[in-house]
Amino acid sequence: MRGALMYELVHAGTDALIGEIIGLAKDVATIQVYEDTTGIAPGEPVERTGAPLSVELGPGLLGTVYDGIQRPLEVIRNEMGDFIIRGASLPALDREKKYAFTPVAEPDEKAVPGTVIGTVSEGRFVHRILVPHGIEGAFTSVAGTGKYSITDEIAGVLTAGGNEVPVTMIRRWPVRVARPFAEKLKPEDPLITGQRIIDSFFPIVKGGTAAVPGPFGAGKTVVQHQLAKWSDADIIVYVGCGERGNELADVLRQFPALTDPRSGTPLMDRTVLIGNTSNMPVAAREASVYTGITIAEYYRDMGYDVALMADSTSRWAEAMREISGRLEEMPGEHGYPAYLASRLAGFYERAGKVRVRGPSGSKGSVSVIGAVSPPGGDFSEPVTQNTLRVVRVFWALDADLAHARHFPAINWLSSYSLYPDDVQEWWRDHVGEEWSAMRRTMLTILQKESELEEIVHLVGQDVLPEDDKLSLHVAEIIRESFLIQSAFDSVDTFCPPEKQYHMMRLITDYAGYGKEAIGKGKSVADIASLPVANRLARLGSVANDTFTEYFEETEREMASAFGQNTGGRT
Amino acid sequence: MTSPAREYTSVVRVSGPLMVVSGVGDAAYGEVVEVRLPDGEKRLGQVLESRTDIAVIQVFGGTQDLDTDITSVRFTGEPLRMVVSPEILGRIFDGSAAPADGGGAVIPGKIMDISGSPINPTARAFPEDCIETGISAIDGMNTLVRGQKLPIFSGAGLPHSSLAAQIARQARVLRDHEEFAIVFGAMGITNEEARFFLNEFEETGALGHAVVFINRADDPAIERIITPRLALTAAEYLAFDLGMHVLVILQDITAYCEALREVSAARDEVPARRGYPGYMYTDLASIFERAGRIHGRNGSITQLPIISMPDDDITHPVPDLTGYITEGQIVLSRDLHRKGIYPPIDVLPSLSRLMSGGIGEGKTREDHGGVSDQLYAAYAKGRRLESLVTVIGEEGLSESDRRYLEFAARFETTFTGQGAAGGRTVDETLDAAWDLLRLFPAEDLNRIDTALIEKYLRRESP
């Protein structure tokens, strides 16, 4: 195969299976095939396409389910039946569908990459059609308002070189290449997820990166699903990479039926699903995360905040390992190829908040949340370790918590986020002054609890002084009523930031009152037996639209129970 | 695969479960071969690797007695396929689907590729019909639903076989009461275990609606690579062609994985953990993901694979990768078994990921989710206190803590340890749970809705 290019797409064998060149040596090319290769024999033809593995970008991505190389799974099902038969070659975007186009640019105007040519609406979203990469010049024509398919010409550009280039609404982009932007910006707005332990303790930002490692059954997928459902990104790209078919079926069952609390439209309308399940071809699994992030960048470039979930990046890494093994490359740690670390870093590097290219100067972001599935739950393995080197938030899932059905099973002692300082201003401006202080107070109490527990394990609780007992008591309230948050509770599945803040306030006030009471000679047993302690137990399930009332009443009751008549902290 | 059959005698190497044939320019990956031994015996094999000059073949019947002179290999031009028809019900086959019950060959209804094809994820119907197994630790806290893959993690000498047989015997879909067809795929099980299952199926009359594939411990190890695929092909036929609800029991996945490891080692592949190949996750997924339901089709495949954990180690690659693929796991505990508790299910590491969709009002009972969470929380706390007590003694405990200790003990003996005879309905299981929860003051029951506590706590069990 002399003349073939590295990463070029090919059609392999008599069934024309899609593959990619991943190794070249003289005139022999090594091809990874994105489909089951059963039945292929030496001597069968290989046809080059001249182009690298690319995705189609344009209106029609939202609400769609693709496999790892962007073949539309619903269309495939309609054409080929319930089981996936190989050799399917179907376009990712509908060529027939007409979109109502509204021009923005005008003839003779300057056209540079990122210039908005016009818009179409994709559900509730304004889908901006931009001048593609590599084209610079002036518009010779821009289509008028009207209905166009994605392959219709909507503009013409006369380039500096004197070529007249027709422009349609469809773009192709090689998945392994990050899409360009003007400038990386410092992210500072939290990505609000409605999950208390995340937003209030270990926040992620719009444009940030997070990893969720944990043994099987600890809650990685539920965390990812919760974020896909409730986080306040505009667009969600969910990559089911080498995981269960039923988990995608679950998304497909729930998302169209659930409404986005912010827009009131079905969650599916803002979601692109990439599903390459564990029993689908491994090479396409390897490609799936790139397919996903390229689509995410495409919407970022229109000025949207996009969040991408990849469940699980370990399966992606294993796909790399499998392919590397077949290439007989020198294996590194645990058999992974030596380039594992750089591939992981390269992937997470594509996250970020940016100023997009072009005259609009818009800002957009891609947040990336990757699940990690360490063998045996051992975080010292290469994928977890190399991921931790590049991400800024670490939600460590803990088997013991999961076994006790403490969900989300995010361990509050070993998890961290590097963003709290960046987001405190947001909390101050949008919710309340004391977020940072209360957060620190609560984390300190939990830290204290773990230290005290070591003593309790040796000598029992009786010997502890009352204020230490109070720490244990409050820590239990923090765990039981603040940190535990069931994804299956119709109310508590999403906790708005204001409610989180108010819950923190009730708990920290309780701790403060308790401390005073102890100073006045009360015992923890006295405090714990106050009826108001019970009121703190079920704060999460108080309805999201009426919690203020209930919480304020609780606050008043607390004040009077502790013998004071002023609300608030002392 | 369309090439015609070709025959060669150019075996150049036999090593472990593999043989290499030279001069075959056009062997197709995955093509089935028929190996004829010097004494005329025929064995099944499959192409693992094909180059312009050689083909590497794994021989399912094992390579003993093969030679490089006379042994001949016929390339069939076909993938591995299997003949199915409604007649397979009631039949017993060996690990390569040859009749093992003295009956004749199956009259072809349909010929199916045993590797199957992945179900298009968009075609999957989410499983949500609760199966009542009669076992409280499962029904109450790790509910099985139709179309789920829920393995039993066990260890040598633990009663996983009785448990699997009991589930096969008792399993009913709530409100539907339709019986399951049973497909049993055995890989490397002892003669005694095989006899146990066959007797069980015969005595309960299950055999009439069962299909059995048995590869015994003394049968060729490499055959174990195809046995589960045969079983699942039969299951897919029954479920998706004939519309039956099928319960597939696969025992023992660990023996299957050892066969995979043997082939991988013979090919000098770089192993992942403990010698198992790096692609074992993908390979196991190609088995486990064949469970499920499909929109617009009546049948379903529910899988109950049995995994024996070497050294009772749940982090061993076989249970570990399994747990990452299956929709939960039922974990048997040697400690509970020693205490004489049957079934010795340790609920803490056990999980049914599909439980939440299969329970609750209109499905089982409104209090089901809360009760389960509360049992988990209380039992986990009780168990933590048990280990504490061994250090500081019971005197150091508060009155409340002592209740949790007592709860944990009673939970094991009465709730989990319900005994081998018969089963409980889901209602009976939940009532038994409330009997235990009555140990606690209502304020302690913070995982259950207050209205439900009101309703159930004071109600005496019937």
Ligand SMILES: Nc1ncnc2c1ncn2[C@@H]1O[C@H](COP(=O)(O)OP(=O)(O)O)[C@@H](O)[C@H]1O
């Ligand atoms: N936030 C949560 N609320 C309620 N249940 C949860 C939550 N997170 C996890 N679970 C429970 O744990 C099970 C396993 O979670 P999952 O996310 O599938 O684990 P993983 O992906 O780590 O294997 C779920 O099926 C569910 O029962």
Ligand SMILES: [Mg+2]
């Ligand atoms: Mg998961």
